[in-house]
Amino acid sequence: MSNTSYLYPTEEAGKDFFLSNTKGPVVMLNLLKFKKIADYSNLQDIAPENEISGEEAYEIYVKHTLPFLKDIGSEVLFKGKGGTFLIGPKAQNWDLVLLVRHADKQKFLGFASNKEYLKIAGHRTAALEDSRLLPIIEEQL
Numbered sequence: 001m002s003n004t005s006y007l008y009p010t011e012e013a014g015k016d017f018f019l020s021n022t023k024g025p026v027v028m029l030n031l032l033k034f035k036k037i038a039d040y041s042n043l044q045d046i047a048p049e050n051e052i053s054g055e056e057a058y059e060i061y062v063k064h065t066l067p068f069l070k071d072i073g074s075e076v077l078f079k080g081k082g083g084t085f086l087i088g089p090k091a092q093n094w095d096l097v098l099l100v101r102h103a104d105k106q107k108f109l110g111f112a113s114n115k116e117y118l119k120i121a122g123h124r125t126a127a128l129e130d131s132r133l134l135p136i137i138e139e140q141l
Contacts, residue, residue, distance in 0.1 A: 005130040010045040022105045022137055025061075030098035034058060043122040048068065053063040056096065061123035068117045072110065074102045093134075 009017070033053030047058075054119035069075065082094030102108040111117060 005128075007128055007131055009133070017105070017135060018109065020105070022135070025138060026102045026105055026106070026121060026129065027136040027138070028098075028100045028102065028134070029136055030096075030100065030132040031082065031094040031134075032058065032096040032098070032128060033093070033130040034095045034127055035129045038123075038126040039124045040122075043126055044121065046122050047126075054129065057123050057127035058096070061120065061127060064120040065117065065125065068111055068114060072088060072103070072107045074100060074107060074127055077101050079127065108135075 035057075036054065038054050038057035039055075040053050048057075052060075066076070076098060078097070078099040080097050082097045084090060084093045102111070
């Protein structure tokens with residue numbers, strides 16, 4: 001992995017996505033790399049009593065996030081263990097791959113800015129060493 005980690009969208013990327021003419025369903029490709037030990041150093045209000053792994057912290061995040069996704073009609077289409085690329089940089093590997101389908105861009109943006117969701121989103125931050133999030137728009141063959 002490179003020394004640069006990506007845990008949040010940049011202001012520019014967020015603005016581009018927000019202003020895009022994206023219509024209809026959006027599937028988010030999540031590539032996730034976990035920390036060995038979750039880092040709750042700036043998140044004491046949600047930190048577990050004992051030290052846990054990044055993978056365990058992400059499981060807590062998912063458990064609390066799924067109801068928010070269900071409420072807006074989104075769904076996890078795929079969850080699987082990652083690894084190294086068959087085609088791609090050998091130095092990059094991912095622990096988990098998720099595909100999450102949202103009805104449209106507005107539903108996703110509403111989810112991502114939901115105040116109740118944001119209260120538990122720190123579990124994701126504590127869990128991840130690095131991540132990628134790629135919006136995928138379906139096209140007809």
